[in-house]
Amino acid sequence: MRVEYDRETCIGMFQCVEEWGEFEKDVDAGKAHLVDGERVDADWGEEVYAVEVPAGEEFEAKFAGRVCPVDAIRVFDDDGERVV
Numbered sequence: 001m002r003v004e005y006d007r008e009t010c011i012g013m014f015q016c017v018e019e020w021g022e023f024e025k026d027v028d029a030g031k032a033h034l035v036d037g038e039r040v041d042a043d044w045g046e047e048v049y050a051v052e053v054p055a056g057e058e059f060e061a062k063f064a065g066r067v068c069p070v071d072a073i074r075v076f077d078d079d080g081e082r083v084v
């Protein structure tokens, strides 16, 4: 499972931070920070970071995506299908 996060879209409400430890607060920037995220090119966002979800953290990762009010987080299964 893979999570993608668009920092450009993020409005810093920090709900994701409460759901999954991979997201931390960057209060100064007013943005979430995807801790192990690597910058990637993606067709859906301007400043997208991606990370593979460690085994056992799939539920939390999906929940982080679901609570984001501006859809700045997308979650894909191992086949590349978007699940959140």
Ligand code: SF4
Residues within 6 Å of the ligand: 009, 010, 011, 012, 013, 014, 015, 016, 017, 023, 031, 032, 067, 068, 069, 070, 071, 072, 073
């Ligand atoms: S929930 Fe969405 S808008 Fe809020 S900090 Fe996380 S990514 Fe940004």
